[in-house]
Amino acid sequence: MEINDFSIGQLAKLAHTNVQTIRFYEHKQLLDIPLRTEAGQRRYNVDSLNKLKFIRHGREMGFCLDDIKELLLLSSTRGQTCEQIDAIANAHLLRINSRIKRLQSLQTELSRMIKSCQHGEVANCRVIEVLDDHKHCGKDHGEIEKI
Amino acid sequence: MEINDFSIGQLAKLAHTNVQTIRFYEHKQLLDIPLRTEAGQRRYNVDSLNKLKFIRHGREMGFCLDDIKELLLLSSTRGQTCEQIDAIANAHLLRINSRIKRLQSLQTELSRMIKSCQHGEVANCRVIEVLDDHKHCGKDHGEIEKI
DNA sequence: CCTTGCCCCTATAGTCGCTATAGCCATTAC
Protein backbone atom coordinates (compact mmCIF):
# COMPACT_ATOMS: atom_id res chain seq x y z
CA MET A 1 0.00 0.00 0.00
CA GLU A 2 1.59 3.24 -1.09
CA ILE A 3 1.08 6.23 1.07
CA ASN A 4 -0.91 8.02 -1.53
CA ASP A 5 -2.85 5.38 -3.37
CA PHE A 6 -5.10 2.96 -1.61
CA SER A 7 -8.18 0.92 -2.13
CA ILE A 8 -11.50 1.43 -0.42
CA GLY A 9 -10.78 -1.39 2.00
CA GLN A 10 -7.47 0.15 2.99
CA LEU A 11 -9.04 3.56 3.39
CA ALA A 12 -11.73 2.02 5.54
CA LYS A 13 -9.14 0.46 7.84
CA LEU A 14 -7.16 3.65 8.10
CA ALA A 15 -10.23 5.66 9.05
CA HIS A 16 -11.79 2.93 11.20
CA THR A 17 -14.88 3.06 9.08
CA ASN A 18 -16.37 0.45 6.95
CA VAL A 19 -16.43 0.16 3.25
CA GLN A 20 -20.11 0.72 2.68
CA THR A 21 -19.99 3.86 4.74
CA ILE A 22 -17.37 5.31 2.42
CA ARG A 23 -19.46 4.53 -0.63
CA PHE A 24 -22.43 6.01 1.18
CA TYR A 25 -20.57 9.27 1.85
CA GLU A 26 -19.58 9.40 -1.78
CA HIS A 27 -23.18 8.93 -2.80
CA LYS A 28 -24.21 11.71 -0.41
CA GLN A 29 -21.52 13.89 -1.92
CA LEU A 30 -19.50 14.34 1.23
CA LEU A 31 -16.56 12.61 -0.36
CA ASP A 32 -15.43 13.44 -3.87
CA ILE A 33 -15.80 10.93 -6.63
CA PRO A 34 -12.49 9.06 -6.60
CA LEU A 35 -10.35 7.94 -9.47
CA ARG A 36 -10.73 4.37 -10.61
CA THR A 37 -8.30 1.70 -11.67
CA GLU A 38 -8.69 0.07 -15.05
CA ALA A 39 -10.68 -2.63 -13.38
CA GLY A 40 -13.06 -0.03 -12.00
CA GLN A 41 -11.90 0.02 -8.40
CA ARG A 42 -11.85 3.24 -6.41
CA ARG A 43 -8.43 4.71 -5.55
CA TYR A 44 -7.87 7.14 -2.70
CA ASN A 45 -5.10 9.38 -1.41
CA VAL A 46 -4.25 11.10 1.86
CA ASP A 47 -6.60 13.95 1.08
CA SER A 48 -9.52 11.54 0.89
CA LEU A 49 -8.36 10.04 4.14
CA ASN A 50 -8.25 13.41 5.87
CA LYS A 51 -11.66 14.33 4.58
CA LEU A 52 -13.07 11.02 5.74
CA LYS A 53 -11.53 11.48 9.17
CA PHE A 54 -13.00 14.95 9.37
CA ILE A 55 -16.42 13.49 8.64
CA ARG A 56 -16.01 10.80 11.27
CA HIS A 57 -14.91 13.31 13.87
CA GLY A 58 -17.94 15.37 13.07
CA ARG A 59 -20.19 12.36 13.45
CA GLU A 60 -18.57 11.45 16.76
CA MET A 61 -19.45 14.91 17.97
CA GLY A 62 -23.01 14.36 16.89
CA PHE A 63 -23.17 16.64 13.87
CA CYS A 64 -25.52 15.53 11.14
CA LEU A 65 -24.19 14.91 7.67
CA ASP A 66 -25.65 18.13 6.31
CA ASP A 67 -23.81 20.14 8.95
CA ILE A 68 -20.63 18.27 8.19
CA LYS A 69 -21.01 18.91 4.49
CA GLU A 70 -21.34 22.59 5.26
CA LEU A 71 -18.40 22.51 7.64
CA LEU A 72 -16.25 20.81 5.02
CA LEU A 73 -17.13 23.49 2.54
CA LEU A 74 -16.50 26.31 4.99
CA SER A 75 -13.26 24.80 6.20
CA SER A 76 -11.80 25.01 2.72
CA THR A 77 -12.63 28.68 2.23
CA ARG A 78 -9.60 29.89 4.13
CA GLY A 79 -9.50 33.63 4.40
CA GLN A 80 -13.00 34.27 5.68
CA THR A 81 -14.15 34.63 9.23
CA CYS A 82 -15.52 31.61 10.97
CA GLU A 83 -18.89 33.10 11.79
CA GLN A 84 -20.88 30.49 9.95
CA ILE A 85 -18.85 27.69 11.42
CA ASP A 86 -19.51 28.99 14.90
CA ALA A 87 -23.18 29.30 14.07
CA ILE A 88 -23.39 25.64 13.12
CA ALA A 89 -21.54 24.59 16.24
CA ASN A 90 -23.71 26.77 18.45
CA ALA A 91 -26.92 25.48 16.94
CA HIS A 92 -25.69 21.98 17.58
CA LEU A 93 -24.87 22.80 21.17
CA LEU A 94 -28.38 24.17 21.67
CA ARG A 95 -29.90 20.96 20.30
CA ILE A 96 -27.76 18.95 22.66
CA ASN A 97 -28.74 21.10 25.60
CA SER A 98 -32.43 20.75 24.98
CA ARG A 99 -32.08 17.04 24.44
CA ILE A 100 -30.34 16.72 27.77
CA LYS A 101 -33.16 18.60 29.46
CA ARG A 102 -35.76 16.42 27.87
CA LEU A 103 -33.93 13.26 28.90
CA GLN A 104 -33.46 14.48 32.43
CA SER A 105 -37.13 15.07 32.91
CA LEU A 106 -37.86 11.64 31.50
CA GLN A 107 -35.30 10.24 33.89
CA THR A 108 -37.03 11.88 36.83
CA GLU A 109 -40.44 10.70 35.78
CA LEU A 110 -39.29 7.17 35.08
CA SER A 111 -37.40 6.66 38.27
CA ARG A 112 -40.24 8.04 40.34
CA MET A 113 -42.58 5.68 38.59
CA ILE A 114 -40.35 2.68 39.09
CA LYS A 115 -39.68 3.54 42.71
CA SER A 116 -43.34 3.86 43.55
CA CYS A 117 -44.16 0.47 42.12
CA GLN A 118 -44.85 -2.01 44.87
CA HIS A 119 -43.73 -4.99 42.79
CA GLY A 120 -46.97 -6.74 43.39
CA GLU A 121 -49.54 -7.76 40.85
CA VAL A 122 -49.85 -6.31 37.42
CA ALA A 123 -53.27 -4.98 38.32
CA ASN A 124 -51.65 -2.59 40.77
CA CYS A 125 -48.47 -1.94 38.89
CA ARG A 126 -47.57 1.69 39.07
CA VAL A 127 -45.90 1.61 35.67
CA ILE A 128 -49.05 0.45 33.97
CA GLU A 129 -51.05 2.91 36.00
CA VAL A 130 -49.02 5.80 34.73
CA LEU A 131 -49.27 4.65 31.15
CA ASP A 132 -52.99 4.14 31.53
CA ASP A 133 -53.36 7.51 33.16
CA HIS A 134 -55.55 9.93 31.31
CA LYS A 135 -55.10 12.90 33.57
CA HIS A 136 -52.78 14.64 31.19
CA CYS A 137 -54.82 13.86 28.12
CA GLY A 138 -56.03 16.67 25.98
CA LYS A 139 -53.04 18.79 26.72
CA ASP A 140 -50.14 19.56 24.50
CA HIS A 141 -49.54 16.32 22.75
CA GLY A 142 -47.51 17.70 19.94
CA GLU A 143 -44.55 16.00 18.45
CA ILE A 144 -42.65 13.50 20.45
CA GLU A 145 -39.07 14.68 20.46
CA LYS A 146 -36.39 12.25 19.65
CA ILE A 147 -34.63 11.00 22.68
CA MET B 1 -70.22 10.96 17.12
CA GLU B 2 -71.45 8.29 19.48
CA ILE B 3 -69.38 7.52 22.48
CA ASN B 4 -68.56 4.07 21.31
CA ASP B 5 -68.33 4.24 17.56
CA PHE B 6 -66.04 6.61 15.79
CA SER B 7 -64.08 6.99 12.64
CA ILE B 8 -60.32 7.05 12.36
CA GLY B 9 -60.36 10.84 12.10
CA GLN B 10 -62.36 11.16 15.28
CA LEU B 11 -60.14 8.71 17.08
CA ALA B 12 -57.12 10.65 15.93
CA LYS B 13 -58.52 13.89 17.34
CA LEU B 14 -59.43 12.28 20.64
CA ALA B 15 -55.96 10.86 21.07
CA HIS B 16 -54.15 13.87 19.61
CA THR B 17 -52.51 11.64 17.08
CA ASN B 18 -52.78 11.67 13.39
CA VAL B 19 -54.62 9.32 11.16
CA GLN B 20 -51.65 7.73 9.46
CA THR B 21 -50.09 6.97 12.81
CA ILE B 22 -53.15 4.96 13.78
CA ARG B 23 -53.02 2.96 10.59
CA PHE B 24 -49.31 2.51 11.18
CA TYR B 25 -49.90 1.11 14.67
CA GLU B 26 -52.49 -1.25 13.27
CA HIS B 27 -50.01 -2.42 10.67
CA LYS B 28 -47.41 -2.95 13.40
CA GLN B 29 -49.99 -4.92 15.37
CA LEU B 30 -50.09 -2.61 18.34
CA LEU B 31 -53.71 -1.83 17.70
CA ASP B 32 -56.23 -4.54 16.90
CA ILE B 33 -57.74 -4.77 13.47
CA PRO B 34 -60.92 -2.72 13.77
CA LEU B 35 -64.37 -3.40 12.43
CA ARG B 36 -65.33 -1.79 9.16
CA THR B 37 -68.45 -0.09 7.90
CA GLU B 38 -70.07 -1.36 4.73
CA ALA B 39 -68.12 1.25 2.84
CA GLY B 40 -64.91 -0.17 4.26
CA GLN B 41 -64.13 2.51 6.83
CA ARG B 42 -62.57 1.63 10.16
CA ARG B 43 -64.75 1.97 13.27
CA TYR B 44 -63.38 2.33 16.76
CA ASN B 45 -64.64 2.27 20.33
CA VAL B 46 -63.42 3.47 23.72
CA ASP B 47 -61.22 0.44 24.14
CA SER B 48 -59.33 1.33 20.99
CA LEU B 49 -59.04 4.87 22.30
CA ASN B 50 -57.60 3.72 25.60
CA LYS B 51 -55.15 1.45 23.93
CA LEU B 52 -54.07 4.22 21.61
CA LYS B 53 -53.61 6.61 24.53
CA PHE B 54 -51.56 3.99 26.31
CA ILE B 55 -49.31 3.73 23.30
CA ARG B 56 -48.94 7.51 23.04
CA HIS B 57 -48.11 7.79 26.73
CA GLY B 58 -45.50 5.13 26.27
CA ARG B 59 -44.01 6.99 23.33
CA GLU B 60 -43.98 10.25 25.27
CA MET B 61 -41.95 8.49 27.90
CA GLY B 62 -39.54 7.35 25.24
CA PHE B 63 -40.39 3.66 25.09
CA CYS B 64 -39.94 2.05 21.71
CA LEU B 65 -42.86 0.37 20.02
CA ASP B 66 -41.61 -3.12 20.83
CA ASP B 67 -41.48 -2.29 24.51
CA ILE B 68 -44.95 -0.81 24.32
CA LYS B 69 -46.28 -3.88 22.57
CA GLU B 70 -44.86 -5.97 25.38
CA LEU B 71 -46.23 -3.62 28.03
CA LEU B 72 -49.67 -3.77 26.45
CA LEU B 73 -49.56 -7.53 26.53
CA LEU B 74 -48.35 -7.65 30.12
CA SER B 75 -50.84 -5.09 31.28
CA SER B 76 -53.72 -7.30 30.26
CA THR B 77 -52.46 -10.37 32.08
CA ARG B 78 -53.90 -9.31 35.41
CA GLY B 79 -53.07 -11.68 38.19
CA GLN B 80 -49.33 -11.95 37.66
CA THR B 81 -46.56 -10.00 39.30
CA CYS B 82 -45.20 -7.01 37.50
CA GLU B 83 -41.62 -8.23 37.38
CA GLN B 84 -41.34 -8.12 33.62
CA ILE B 85 -42.94 -4.71 33.47
CA ASP B 86 -40.42 -3.36 35.94
CA ALA B 87 -37.64 -4.95 33.93
CA ILE B 88 -38.69 -3.12 30.79
CA ALA B 89 -38.97 0.16 32.64
CA ASN B 90 -35.61 -0.30 34.31
CA ALA B 91 -33.87 -1.15 31.08
CA HIS B 92 -35.35 1.98 29.60
CA LEU B 93 -34.14 4.05 32.50
CA LEU B 94 -30.64 2.70 32.01
CA ARG B 95 -30.70 3.63 28.34
CA ILE B 96 -31.79 7.12 29.25
CA ASN B 97 -29.07 7.46 31.84
CA SER B 98 -26.33 6.46 29.47
CA ARG B 99 -27.67 8.72 26.79
CA ILE B 100 -27.61 11.63 29.21
CA LYS B 101 -24.01 10.88 30.05
CA ARG B 102 -23.02 10.72 26.41
CA LEU B 103 -24.78 14.01 25.68
CA GLN B 104 -23.21 15.72 28.66
CA SER B 105 -19.73 14.84 27.55
CA LEU B 106 -20.53 16.08 24.08
CA GLN B 107 -21.85 19.25 25.64
CA THR B 108 -18.64 19.78 27.52
CA GLU B 109 -16.50 19.15 24.50
CA LEU B 110 -18.58 21.34 22.23
CA SER B 111 -18.77 24.31 24.53
CA ARG B 112 -15.06 24.17 25.25
CA MET B 113 -14.41 24.10 21.55
CA ILE B 114 -16.73 27.02 20.83
CA LYS B 115 -15.41 29.04 23.70
CA SER B 116 -11.81 28.64 22.63
CA CYS B 117 -12.55 29.82 19.12
CA GLN B 118 -11.18 33.31 18.58
CA HIS B 119 -13.78 34.17 15.95
CA GLY B 120 -11.14 35.13 13.50
CA GLU B 121 -10.37 33.54 10.17
CA VAL B 122 -11.43 30.10 9.15
CA ALA B 123 -7.80 29.08 8.92
CA ASN B 124 -7.47 29.48 12.67
CA CYS B 125 -10.95 28.38 13.62
CA ARG B 126 -10.84 26.19 16.66
CA VAL B 127 -13.89 24.23 15.55
CA ILE B 128 -12.28 23.19 12.31
CA GLU B 129 -9.06 22.49 14.14
CA VAL B 130 -10.77 20.04 16.42
CA LEU B 131 -12.51 18.30 13.56
CA ASP B 132 -9.28 18.14 11.62
CA ASP B 133 -7.42 16.88 14.62
CA HIS B 134 -5.91 13.46 14.24
CA LYS B 135 -4.58 13.10 17.73
CA HIS B 136 -7.30 10.72 18.73
CA CYS B 137 -7.16 8.73 15.53
CA GLY B 138 -6.48 5.07 15.69
CA LYS B 139 -8.19 4.68 19.00
CA ASP B 140 -11.55 3.19 19.73
CA HIS B 141 -13.63 4.34 16.83
CA GLY B 142 -16.41 1.90 17.30
CA GLU B 143 -20.02 2.64 16.72
CA ILE B 144 -21.25 6.15 17.04
CA GLU B 145 -24.00 6.12 19.59
CA LYS B 146 -27.23 7.79 18.76
CA ILE B 147 -27.59 11.12 20.38
C1' DC C 1 -77.23 17.91 -12.23
C1' DC C 2 -72.68 19.30 -11.27
C1' DT C 3 -69.11 20.94 -8.52
C1' DT C 4 -66.71 21.61 -4.32
C1' DG C 5 -65.01 20.05 -0.14
C1' DC C 6 -64.26 16.81 3.18
C1' DC C 7 -63.24 12.48 4.83
C1' DC C 8 -62.05 7.92 3.98
C1' DC C 9 -59.26 4.15 1.47
C1' DT C 10 -54.71 1.70 -0.31
C1' DA C 11 -50.05 1.61 -1.62
C1' DT C 12 -45.75 3.57 -1.81
C1' DA C 13 -41.79 6.65 -0.97
C1' DG C 14 -39.24 9.59 1.98
C1' DT C 15 -36.72 10.85 6.36
C1' DC C 16 -31.44 9.74 8.68
C1' DG C 17 -27.15 7.28 8.85
C1' DC C 18 -25.88 3.79 8.02
C1' DT C 19 -25.72 -1.80 7.56
C1' DA C 20 -26.54 -5.94 5.16
C1' DT C 21 -27.64 -8.73 1.41
C1' DA C 22 -27.56 -10.73 -3.36
C1' DG C 23 -25.20 -11.56 -7.26
C1' DC C 24 -21.44 -10.52 -9.96
C1' DC C 25 -16.18 -9.80 -11.48
C1' DA C 26 -11.03 -9.76 -10.85
C1' DT C 27 -6.89 -11.01 -8.66
C1' DT C 28 -4.01 -14.00 -6.06
C1' DA C 29 -2.38 -18.24 -3.76
C1' DC C 30 -2.14 -22.95 -3.61
Next chain:
DNA sequence: GTAATGGCTATAGCGACTATAGGGGCAAGG
Protein backbone atom coordinates in the same frame (compact mmCIF):
# COMPACT_ATOMS: atom_id res chain seq x y z
C1' DG D 1 -8.49 -25.61 -11.36
C1' DT D 2 -10.35 -23.66 -7.63
C1' DA D 3 -10.93 -21.34 -3.46
C1' DA D 4 -10.27 -17.17 -0.86
C1' DT D 5 -10.17 -12.40 -0.85
C1' DG D 6 -11.75 -8.08 -2.03
C1' DG D 7 -13.78 -5.15 -5.20
C1' DC D 8 -18.32 -3.73 -7.81
C1' DT D 9 -23.61 -2.39 -8.24
C1' DA D 10 -28.22 -2.33 -6.74
C1' DT D 11 -31.46 -2.90 -3.38
C1' DA D 12 -33.69 -3.61 1.15
C1' DG D 13 -33.79 -3.00 6.06
C1' DC D 14 -33.81 -0.44 10.64
C1' DG D 15 -37.53 3.06 13.75
C1' DA D 16 -41.32 5.74 13.96
C1' DC D 17 -43.48 7.89 11.63
C1' DT D 18 -44.96 11.53 7.63
C1' DA D 19 -46.26 12.59 3.09
C1' DT D 20 -47.80 11.76 -1.36
C1' DA D 21 -50.47 9.81 -5.32
C1' DG D 22 -54.59 8.31 -6.90
C1' DG D 23 -58.99 6.75 -5.92
C1' DG D 24 -64.12 6.57 -3.78
C1' DG D 25 -68.25 8.21 -1.16
C1' DC D 26 -71.24 11.58 0.57
C1' DA D 27 -73.40 16.09 1.69
C1' DA D 28 -74.23 20.95 0.82
C1' DG D 29 -74.53 24.75 -2.42
C1' DG D 30 -75.17 26.69 -7.06
